[in-house]
Amino acid sequence: MAPASTTTHVWIDHNTLDDGDNPDSGQPRYFGRPYQVHDGLLDIVRGSNFVTLSWNHLSGHDKVTLIGNTDNPGRYGEQDKLKVTLHHNHFGRLGQRAPRVRFGQVHVYNNYYRGGDGHGYSIGVGFGSQVYADGNAFDGIEAAKVLTVFNGTAITARDNLVDGVPVDVVAAYNAANGTTLGGDAGWTPTLVPRRHPARLLRYLVPAGAGAGHLRQHHPPPEQRRLPAGGRRTGGWVWRGYPERPDLPFSGLASKHGHGEPARAVPAGPPRAAPARGPGPARRRPPPGVRPAP
Numbered sequence: 001m002a003p004a005s006t007t008t009h010v011w012i013d014h015n016t017l018d019d020g021d022n023p024d025s026g027q028p029r030y031f032g033r034p035y036q037v038h039d040g041l042l043d044i045v046r047g048s049n050f051v052t053l054s055w056n057h058l059s060g061h062d063k064v065t066l067i068g069n070t071d072n073p074g075r076y077g078e079q080d081k082l083k084v085t086l087h088h089n090h091f092g093r094l095g096q097r098a099p100r101v102r103f104g105q106v107h108v109y110n111n112y113y114r115g116g117d118g119h120g121y122s123i124g125v126g127f128g129s130q131v132y133a134d135g136n137a138f139d140g141i142e143a144a145k146v147l148t149v150f151n152g153t154a155i156t157a158r159d160n161l162v163d164g165v166p167v168d169v170v171a172a173y174n175a176a177n178g179t180t181l182g183g184d185a186g187w188t189p190t191l192v193p194r195r196h197p198a199r200l201l202r203y204l205v206p207a208g209a210g211a212g213h214l215r216q217h218h219p220p221p222e223q224r225r226l227p228a229g230g231r232r233t234g235g236w237v238w239r240g241y242p243e244r245p246d247l248p249f250s251g252l253a254s255k256h257g258h259g260e261p262a263r264a265v266p267a268g269p270p271r272a273a274p275a276r277g278p279g280p281a282r283r284r285p286p287p288g289v290r291p292a293p
Contacts, residue, residue, distance in 0.1 A: 004048040006076075012053045016210040017041050018060040040097070045069045049081040055088045057210030062095035062118065068102025071127040071151060078103045079128065085189075086111060088196075090209040091122070100124030100150065101131050107189040108133040110196050112205035115140030125152030130185040133169075134158040137201040143167045144176035154182030161198045 004010045018041075027035040041058055043066040044051050058064055065086075073079040082104025091098045093116030099106065101124060108131060113122050119141060123133055129152045138146055143162045146169040147155065157169045170183045196204060207213070 059092040065099035101129035102126040121148035127151040143172035
């Protein structure tokens, strides 16, 4: 499927995409290779520009997201286009191309990747690509297989976790393959409203990505709680994950339900009740005089 082909200003948000009831894994093998009936799951091609993929759940597929058709810059005029952002997507049990990029300035941040059988690589550094990948989490994927190269020369990769551990995925790829892939894509994204810590993505993204989760970027109301020592203040409320008591919050959520960067709000010492004095002394009436009722 190529929902972005020769198009601009496209937002693809909260979709669930897979092979349905006809997966490639159920197909026969010919000449020792599996027969495939699917191609790209969510491609962005033919000079498309200003495209965002957010909070989607893509799973159980081989070739996921191709950005850019060909290494020939003149065929579709893609050299100065293909500006794409991918954030808070849940990539699970996929083979490759999450994404695989040519030419474009592509920002890949706060996505959660879960490995599985048939995984080849996650992010493909293609010809002329300028990928900036930061704050992503990869579970069940070898550090050396986070990236692969298709005539690309550099990728900026920062603050990414592999099985919960900070890893320089460019260095891991170079060490495993004897290559000299560069670590500077030549640009820095600026229009980013917020980033979540990568350590939270394995809980945050699966809970909010995909169809049916449009208003659930954080856990639903019945799963919210105040951690020990926390308090409500100024229209904000802590949101936490009951299944992980060691993570007291994912961030703060405003009263309108939109997540914001986490801020610590200490509870402080309990307030003491104000001290009460003895009060004004009562005057006794003179002897023989009864007080008025």
